Amino acid sequence: MVQGVYSVEELNVLLKEEEDILYEIEQYKQSNLDATNEVNEEEMVQMLEKLEHSQEKQQLIIQNELKNDDKMEVLAERLAKIKTLEEKLQQLRERQEVSVNGTVDIITPMLPMLHTLCIGPGLGRHPLVFNSVEKVIKKAMEFNLALVLDADALFMLSMKQYTSLFAELRDYEKCVMTPNVMEMRRLNDALSSSLGTADDDTIGENDNNNIIVQKGNIDTVRNIHHVMHCEEEGGLKRSGGIGDVLAGTISAFMAWNTLLETDTDREDTTFKQRQRVFACWTACVVVKKATKLSYGKKRRSMAALDVIGEIGTVLDDIEQSLV
Numbered sequence: 001m002v003q004g005v006y007s008v009e010e011l012n013v014l015l016k017e018e019e020d021i022l023y024e025i026e027q028y029k030q031s032n033l034d035a036t037n038e039v040n041e042e043e044m045v046q047m048l049e050k051l052e053h054s055q056e057k058q059q060l061i062i063q064n065e066l067k068n069d070d071k072m073e074v075l076a077e078r079l080a081k082i083k084t085l086e087e088k089l090q091q092l093r094e095r096q097e098v099s100v101n102g103t104v105d106i107i108t109p110m111l112p113m114l115h116t117l118c119i120g121p122g123l124g125r126h127p128l129v130f131n132s133v134e135k136v137i138k139k140a141m142e143f144n145l146a147l148v149l150d151a152d153a154l155f156m157l158s159m160k161q162y163t164s165l166f167a168e169l170r171d172y173e174k175c176v177m178t179p180n181v182m183e184m185r186r187l188n189d190a191l192s193s194s195l196g197t198a199d200d201d202t203i204g205e206n207d208n209n210n211i212i213v214q215k216g217n218i219d220t221v222r223n224i225h226h227v228m229h230c231e232e233e234g235g236l237k238r239s240g241g242i243g244d245v246l247a248g249t250i251s252a253f254m255a256w257n258t259l260l261e262t263d264t265d266r267e268d269t270t271f272k273q274r275q276r277v278f279a280c281w282t283a284c285v286v287v288k289k290a291t292k293l294s295y296g297k298k299r300r301s302m303a304a305l306d307v308i309g310e311i312g313t314v315l316d317d318i319e320q321s322l323v
Helices: 008-034 041-048 054-065 069-111 127-141 153-159 159-170 180-194 242-263 271-302 304-322
Strands: 115-120 146-149 175-177 211-214 220-221 227-230
Touching: 008 069, 008 127, 041 127, 069 127, 115 127, 127 146, 127 153, 127 159, 146 153, 146 242, 146 304, 153 159, 153 180, 159 175, 159 180, 159 271, 220 271, 242 271, 242 304, 271 304
Parallel strands: 115 146, 146 175, 175 211
Antiparallel strands: 211 220, 220 227
């Protein structure tokens, strides 16, 4: 079942309009700046120090740099155009906000029906989509929904404008982040930058409450209290998309864990944290086993879809071994 929640084409139009307006504003400002290059700098500094408002400063620059009426008129027209463009930019950003909120309004009613929300695989890096994702994540946290963040969602969290969201998610116990080596490096850089600390501060050395699944030859799953290592042997080929398969499998296990939490009266927070780590670790084991099985059959032609096809077999085998 697929539910469309936004149109990339419409978002691209809004983004292109913003880029064009910003470029035009910059061109007008640069033209005014170029016209002031011949001013007596010392004299101008003295006069500017007496004024507080940038608009008054701009008028003074006009009066003191350009002595003929024609140039004064040109600069006045440029200033008026800049003001008009800035008003147009504000209106455009209001339209962008309406579009972003429209996406969030479509998704929000679905959240109470979910046990887990996975964000990242196939997401892309569109700035307006990121704006929507930020709002959706916050809504999901309000519903106390389990979150699995992978791929482009992790790239988003490494960006400076999402520092606050990153901090919130590090304290959210039902959030699972699944970084590979490069994604881990970006997140660590973002963390060090936001905290103003040394580069060796890492999200995996864990003062955070959420769960980090650090992918590699040996997957490491940890939160602030618990750590597990998945040393299961996988296939010999690393096909594109297997990370997405893992994110989806972790989402399934987190959903099952949510159902178990709902069915139990146990209120032990530490126990619940340990069970979430165990759920993620089990998902890692399943995908490694499925990858090995798939590689054994497909060899070099193995693809991510082949791995998905083996997950049912792996789960059956695990169930049989527990009987």
